[in-house]
Amino acid sequence: xxxxxADLQAAYARLGSGGRNPFSVAFEQMLSPxxxxxxxxxxxxxxxxxxxxxxxxxxxxxxxxxxxxxxxxGTTGSRIANGTYGRHAALEAQIAGFLGxxxxxxxxxxxxxxLGVLAGLAGRDDNLLLDADSHASIYDGARLSGARxxxxxxxxPEDLRRRLRILDERAEPTQxxxxxSRNLIVVEGIYSMMGDIAPLAEIAAVRRxxxxxLLVDEAHSLGVLGERGRGxxxxxxxxxxxDFIVGTFSKSLGGIGGFCASDAPDFGLLxxxxxxxxxxxxxxxxxVAGVSRALQLVEEQPAPRWRLARNAERLYCGLTAxxxxxxxxxxxxxxxxxPGPEVAMTFWTALLEAGIYVNLALPPxxxxxxxxxxxxxxxxxxxxxxxxxxxxxxxxGRTLGLVPGSSAELSAAAD
Amino acid sequence: MSDQADVIVRxxxxxxxxxxxxxxxxxxxxxxxxxxxxxxxxxLAVMDFVMALETEFDTVIPIxxxxxVETIGDLARLLQPTLPRPTxxxxxx
Ligand SMILES: Cc1ncc(COP(=O)(O)O)c(C=O)c1O
Numbered sequence: 001x002x003x004x005x006a007d008l009q010a011a012y013a014r015l016g017s018g019g020r021n022p023f024s025v026a027f028e029q030m031l032s033p034x035x036x037x038x039x040x041x042x043x044x045x046x047x048x049x050x051x052x053x054x055x056x057x058x059x060x061x062x063x064x065x066x067x068x069x070x071x072x073x074g075t076t077g078s079r080i081a082n083g084t085y086g087r088h089a090a091l092e093a094q095i096a097g098f099l100g101x102x103x104x105x106x107x108x109x110x111x112x113x114x115l116g117v118l119a120g121l122a123g124r125d126d127n128l129l130l131d132a133d134s135h136a137s138i139y140d141g142a143r144l145s146g147a148r149x150x151x152x153x154x155x156x157p158e159d160l161r162r163r164l165r166i167l168d169e170r171a172e173p174t175q176x177x178x179x180x181s182r183n184l185i186v187v188e189g190i191y192s193m194m195g196d197i198a199p200l201a202e203i204a205a206v207r208r209x210x211x212x213x214l215l216v217d218e219a220h221s222l223g224v225l226g227e228r229g230r231g232x233x234x235x236x237x238x239x240x241x242x243d244f245i246v247g248t249f250s251k252s253l254g255g256i257g258g259f260c261a262s263d264a265p266d267f268g269l270l271x272x273x274x275x276x277x278x279x280x281x282x283x284x285x286x287x288v289a290g291v292s293r294a295l296q297l298v299e300e301q302p303a304p305r306w307r308l309a310r311n312a313e314r315l316y317c318g319l320t321a322x323x324x325x326x327x328x329x330x331x332x333x334x335x336x337x338x339p340g341p342e343v344a345m346t347f348w349t350a351l352l353e354a355g356i357y358v359n360l361a362l363p364p365x366x367x368x369x370x371x372x373x374x375x376x377x378x379x380x381x382x383x384x385x386x387x388x389x390x391x392x393x394x395x396x397g398r399t400l401g402l403v404p405g406s407s408a409e410l411s412a413a414a415d
Numbered sequence: 416m417s418d419q420a421d422v423i424v425r426x427x428x429x430x431x432x433x434x435x436x437x438x439x440x441x442x443x444x445x446x447x448x449x450x451x452x453x454x455x456x457x458x459l460a461v462m463d464f465v466m467a468l469e470t471e472f473d474t475v476i477p478i479x480x481x482x483x484v485e486t487i488g489d490l491a492r493l494l495q496p497t498l499p500r501p502t503x504x505x506x507x508x
Pocket of ligand 1: 111137249251258
């Protein structure tokens, strides 16, 4: 059955021969949000999505443990059949309140939230307009919906406008008794590979002009961006133009799960129409309780967001000064562009040898077939940890001839 | 068929603007060129190629419309729906 993956197998084998294999990394022990044991040695974690460092937050652990004790290990069923607990409804109300929306729906992962929401919202007669760099869960949900799907150029409101114009010219008049065809635009807050940010105010303007709907996936921006941590929608000040907000609990909130929040009338109908909501088990109480406490912390404490922004700046500036080519925006995701997969693999291996774990991101999982070292910071990284990482990355970059060496080294090399 | 030739010239110019090594094959394409076998574009590269074509031809090609596309000739017909269908491939498509 698996013969069709011969090319994949060959690519994987080539990777393995260059050094340690990124897919075989298994941490023996997590020491903290920023350190783990790997092969008997502590490594600095600079490639997680633990933006606020909440995975080890005492009060989240205690809330989760208490719920585990009180309500058991699992719900054993789906929300719609046999798995809705009071805690699910309470967390939905908390999210809706936090985002200032009428209603929120929980999903068991962020991936399933996109699958369930896109497939639930869009149908055969609708158009989905996806940013070209969208996450796999958005593409998969779009495909499952059966809608006509087009990709617009990454972060390009003009291309989006052009496409909406053409789709509008092609639209056939709605037959009596049939529902009109709708256009749904899908973008992300912070893009997970390059750390760049959607031009949301411009996109919202296109949405208004075209009478379309807009969904923003705040997977990497919830709790990260915005004075109140409400994400890019808050920063851009376009809450009224955003119809659906999707997010995940697996990154800044340090748990697992996903959600969609909206003011749409009858939004709750999705509970009866979204298969990724209906046909999978609901989140266990322990997770719900931990996430609920984490969200409360996001609401109450802006300081970790400030620290995160400072850390992001420190890493981005350090790597820029060292001469690396990074993404266009300072954000907690800082990706280094490298000339090809082999160099990226060598670099990644050398960094791990130096006790620093980052993410190796290779085509086809990356935009424009780039080879990337993806790093990300947490609010709980110390300045010393970030400086150590920058020094190590710069040192390896110089050794590999990817960035200019210091003048002392250059003259030594010339001798 | 000169309409089709014109469209293929424009497709070739878009291909020429893409990253090597694909760009180097731009001069060799004709209606029979297979996008996957001859140009060796993977599924993601095909989508990026199509996005560039959509700009050049000021059109929109929904992703599902690509499922029946194998050759440059198929693409040309998607971009210019008035082009005649080739007789040899008419069956089975
Ligand atoms: C933009 C985006 N959406 C959705 C997801 C899926 O979230 P989860 O890992 O919680 O399923 C991710 C991350 O994996 C993501 O980056």
